[in-house]
Amino acid sequence: MRVTELANTMNTTADTVRYYTRIGLISPVKNPENGYKTYGQAVQQRLKFILSARQLGFSVDEIKDILVEADKGHTACPLVREIVQHRLEETEKQFQAALLLREKLRNAISEWQSKPDKVPTGHMICHLIEGNVHHKGDNNE
Amino acid sequence: MRVTELANTMNTTADTVRYYTRIGLISPVKNPENGYKTYGQAVQQRLKFILSARQLGFSVDEIKDILVEADKGHTACPLVREIVQHRLEETEKQFQAALLLREKLRNAISEWQSKPDKVPTGHMICHLIEGNVHHKGDNNE
DNA sequence: ACTTGACCTGTGTCTTACACATAGGTGTAA
DNA sequence: TTACACCTATGTGTAAGACACAGGTCAAGT
Structure with missing residues (x-):
């Protein structure tokens, strides 16, 4: 086909x-x-x-390695087991990262509810992101 | 500096x-x-x-947009609020995807525990990934 | 003065898994 | 013939840096 x-x-x-x-x-x-x-x-x-x-999240390179083994008539199963373990570890990391970022974003949105929109100054672009900024005056540019 | x-x-x-x-x-x-x-x-x-x-997961392009607004003297806060909302939605998706993939990988590892390593055949590369394969013979290549 | 190591520069390429773009060709029905 | 759907090989874009290259500058040590 x-x-x-x-x-x-x-x-x-x-x-x-x-x-x-x-x-x-x-x-x-x-x-x-x-x-x-x-x-x-x-x-x-x-x-x-x-x-x-x-x-299952295998990368194209990993799949290529598996296919090379199989094409040689070798069992690719040990390699598959190894890769899937590695994938699980990587996915766990991504999961944790997403969890953390989600929390951060939720907190940010929550905190920002009670804050007004402000016009930028020479010392501040957006106070929402910058949080508490202490203006000390410019040193040297 | x-x-x-x-x-x-x-x-x-x-x-x-x-x-x-x-x-x-x-x-x-x-x-x-x-x-x-x-x-x-x-x-x-x-x-x-x-x-x-x-x-907070803002893309460089998004940050650029914010800075353009601020550099014009406009408040970028509405834009920031909009972007953070979007980021939260995207992060939620990534979180769900990671959760799902994690589950899949765990299930796979669990199921594969009791399965032996097999040598590939003409109809199978790795039975762990392929699961139950019904050999029907080759049609046409 | 020379050497060495740390830092600098501008510019280009690589990473990943496709999606998209280009400039054309083929097949088929209207 | 036209229109549409599909085909081809080849190249580029995506995102956020990290890395590479070929050279330049600075400062301390010999």
């Missing part, structure tokens, strides 16, 4: 299919008559694997 | 200071004798604002 057909079948985009083709993750057969790419069943299966791994 | 001194004072990197200079967020004075950039007190204050807004 052709690019768009494969993309629709796999519930992804033609751009994604073309990108993975471009970087060598999947390989089509070229129709010699019109230059069009044709993807068979095996590639569909491979793409299914790629998309599943992407869903 | 010079790049590295300002960076150290503001607890950021010289690369960040140079980057913000490059994109026009902050403007140094050039020493005509050696071409070095010198940053005064006002720039330090401005950088303080920028770094605080970055801490």
